[in-house]
Amino acid sequence: MLVLLAEDDKDLGDLVKYNLEKNHFKVDWILDGEEAAEKVEKVKYDLAILDLMLPGLDGLEICKRIRRSPKNRDIPVIILTALSSEDTKLKGFSAGADDYVTKPFSMKELLARIEAVLRRAGHVKKDVLEFEGIKLDRKSKSVTVDGEPIYLTKTELQLLEFFLEHPEELFSREELLEKIWGADHNETTRTVDVYISRLRKKLGEKGKYLRTLPRLGYKLTKE
Numbered sequence: 087m088l089v090l091l092a093e094d095d096k097d098l099g100d101l102v103k104y105n106l107e108k109n110h111f112k113v114d115w116i117l118d119g120e121e122a123a124e125k126v127e128k129v130k131y132d133l134a135i136l137d138l139m140l141p142g143l144d145g146l147e148i149c150k151r152i153r154r155s156p157k158n159r160d161i162p163v164i165i166l167t168a169l170s171s172e173d174t175k176l177k178g179f180s181a182g183a184d185d186y187v188t189k190p191f192s193m194k195e196l197l198a199r200i201e202a203v204l205r206r207a208g209h210v211k212k213d214v215l216e217f218e219g220i221k222l223d224r225k226s227k228s229v230t231v232d233g234e235p236i237y238l239t240k241t242e243l244q245l246l247e248f249f250l251e252h253p254e255e256l257f258s259r260e261e262l263l264e265k266i267w268g269a270d271h272n273e274t275t276r277t278v279d280v281y282i283s284r285l286r287k288k289l290g291e292k293g294k295y296l297r298t299l300p301r302l303g304y305k306l307t308k309e
Contacts, residue, residue: 087110087111087112087132087133087204088111088112088113088114088129088130088131088132088133088264088265089106089111089112089113089114089131089132089133089134089135090114090116090122090125090126090129090131090133090134090135090136091103091106091113091114091115091116091135092116092117092119092122092134092135092136092137092140092145092148093115093117093135093136093137093140093166094117094118094137094139094140094141095137096117098189099115099117101193102115102135102193102196103115105193105196105197106200109197110224111133112265112266112268114129114131114268114270117140117141118140118141118142119140119141119142119143119144119145119147119148120142120143121142122136122140122142122143122148123142123143123147123148123151126148126151126152126155126157126158127151127155127157128157129157129264130157130158130261130264131157131158131161132161132204133161133162133163133164133200133203133204134148134149134152134158134161134162134163134164135163135164135166135196135200136148136149136163136164136165136166136183137165137166137167138165138166138167138168138169138174138178139167139168145165145166145167145178146165146177146178146181147181149163149165149178149181149182149183150181150182152182153181153182160207161207162184162185162203162204162206162207163182163183163184163185164183164184164185164186164187164196164199164200164203165178165183165185165186165187166187166189166191167186167187167188167189168188168189169188184203184206184207185199185202185203187199212224213225215247215250215251216250217249217250217253217295217306218292218295218308219231219232219292220246220250220289220292220295222243222246222247222250224247227243229243229246231289231290231292232292236288236289236290237288238285238288241266241281242281242284242285242288244266245262245266245281245282245285246285246289248262248265248266249296249304249306250306252306253306253307254305254306254307254308255305255306256299256302256303256304256305257303257304257305258302258303259275259278259279259303259304260275261303262278262303262304263275263277263278278304282296282298282304295307295308297309
């Protein structure tokens with residue numbers, strides 16, 4: 087899952103980013119409110135974590151823009167704030183926030199809040215993902231095809247996991263670059279083609295399910 091983290095405290099942002107990535111999230115960390123608002127219009131996220139006080143635009147305004155965004159209007163939003171007053175929280179919920187986490191907080195608490203809002207939004211991570219004989223175990227990071235183990239590189243594994251999480255959904259090369267390599271990647275769309283080709287070969291006969299739609303992108307499909 088791709089997370090928008092808008093936090094201008096570098097120490098806290100680094101800590102949150104590290105722990106989210108440790109728990110298998112991809113993080114787009116931004117320190118400026120204006121830049122975060124621009125990203126909301128361009129990148130599809132699965133979750134937003136917004137500091138209330140940011141340079142440029144504050145977290146409440148970004149939250150409002152998320153709720154107006156065609157790409158991100160339905161994603162869960164968590165507000166981080168040192169202000170714990172009831173009035174502050176009410177403003178956040180009115181802006182469309184799903185939860186508040188008051189600073190200082192433990193990473194254990196934040197991760198629990200994240201899990202809760204994702205569960206309410208219908209995003210429950212399964213330990214094992216399967217599709218037509220392709221099986222990926224998230225805990226052991228192992229992949230089998232019809233019961234036979236195959237070896238994937240880290241990027242190939244991330245790519246397969248993403249498609250297994252979104253079967254029958256079409257993704258452009260640009261969207262895959264953002265999801266797998268991050269919003270600030272320096273890769274070209276050719277990189278996606280290369281990794282898709284490698285992944286298909288390793289999946290053997292099952293590679294046929296990873297289809298190319300000319301000029302549109304890629305889809306994991308039974309069609």
